[in-house]
Amino acid sequence: MGALLRTVIRRDLLLAWRRRADIATVVLFFVIVVSLFPLGVGPEPNLLRTIAPGIIWVAALLACMLSLQHMFASDHSDGALDQMLLAAAPLGLIVIARALAHWLIAGLPLVILSPVLAIQFNLPPELSPVLTLSLLLGTPILTLIGAIGAALTLGLRGGGMLLALLVLPLYVPVLILGAGAVDAASAGLGAEAHLLLLAAQLVVTATFAPWAISAALRIAAE
Amino acid sequence: MTQPVLLAGGVNVFKYAAPQTFYPLAGKLIPWFSWIAAALCAVGLYISFFVAPTDHQQGESYRIIFIHVPAAWMSMFIYVVMAFWAGVGLTFNTRLSHMMVSALAPTGALFTFVALWTGALWGKPTWGAWWVWDARLTSELVLLFLYFGFMALQAGIDDPRRADRAGAVLALVGVVNVPIIYFSVKWWNTLHQGASVSVTSAPTMATTMLTGMLVMALAAWMYAIAAALHRVRSIILEREHGSEWIRNYAGSQP
Helix, strand or coil, X not given: CHHHHHHHHHHHXXXXXXXXXXXXXXXXXXXXXXXXXXXXXXXXXXXHHHHHHHHHHHHHHHHHHHHHCCCCHHHHHHCHHHHHHHCCCCHHHHHHHHHHHHHHHHHXXXXXXXXXXXXXXXXXXXXXXHHHHHHHHHHHHXXXXXXXXXXXXXXXCCHHHHHHHHHHHHHHHHHHHHHHHHHHHHCCCCCHHHHHHHHHHHHHHHHHHHHHHHHHHHHHHC | CCCXXXXXXXXXXXXXXXXXXXHHHHHHHHHHHHHHHHHHXXXXXXXXXXXXXXXXXXXXXXXXXXXXXXXXXXXXXXXXXXXXXXHHHHHHCCHHHHHHHHHHHHHHHHHHHHHHHHHHHHHHHHHCCCXXXXXXXXXXXXXXXXXXXXXXXXXXXXXXXXXXXXXXXXXXXXXXXXXXXXXXXXHHHHHHCCCCCCCCCCCCCCHXXXXXXXHHHHHHHHHHHHHHHHHHHXXXXXXXXXXXXXXXXXXXXX
């Protein structure tokens, strides 16, 4: 089981490393979207500080969505996906490994970048770790739920827009809890409740999403 | 197939799981549900406008609840029914269940839209705003997005079999998420504004008001069934237009 996880993750990471530009695109998209907001709403520091968690979170949602389109697409077109479906190893396990790899490629960079963007928005230093932690707990949920959508829309025309339509409403709780954690911390209420609920949602999603992703992949490959 | 389940009258339930036996049955049922819906709607609207008293706080504007509340109930209920048929369709691989899910989605979206629209009409005189980021309003809006997502997915897939099954997975994922969305939105709202505006106007309501609302809810129910049956018949015709039974059926009709 461990060997399988390692093999699949290493394969995905290697493929991603050979197409480094794709990772850079997602990260740049994230930074650019976040940087556009001050230009739109004005450079007033207090306002920016208030809206920073929400903006960074929404940008993370969109960046994650952008990267999800490619999650299964190339494997679907070159037949590697069919091999995975036919493999003796349980599909759910392969799916977990692939989601983990996708998160390492597309989710983790956003988490690591978030303190830098927090500085851009003048977020107080004590709130920056809360934002990072909320993203650390929340971005894997985005990957897992998004993977269901990516599998359902595999190979469809207009797949990207369709994916956004399917997945964004399901991201609402993650957005609320993630951005809410920072708001609660800045209001002096403590972010524990939000972060614990986010962690709970991560556990539930990680348990059930692989089933849905596997089912969706089987339907798409039929 | 397991042992056939027999109803009291000796009717085989599974017989109607086949589109060609369900099609004529639905055709016979549609007028019944339509007429009952029309009659209940007439009675309900009469009670709503002429029998139910004026509310002492909200005046006449409260009368929107006779449409608003049944629509909101149906919007949520239909999504659950869709998820149920989606589950049945995935488990037993019955085509008709999937067709039912597709047939219900537009009706559900319609009721969600009506609930939001009438809510806005009520909110303007009562709250002074067309739209408030109240927990219920927001989760209803997300529900509308879920309906749209489902319909967009089915419209985006050309192969009907894949569209059915992909839609079923989405409906099931959605129904698991609806409570999570509802509670997160509720929590988000209570965190931001202390005194939240509540949709329930009064703790108790006059019996005639309640009667009017329940009659309208039943009317909405009957309409939803009639509309779904009508749509399922169209879907059956569309999917099976080449098959022999449809040619025979069309030949036998005057």
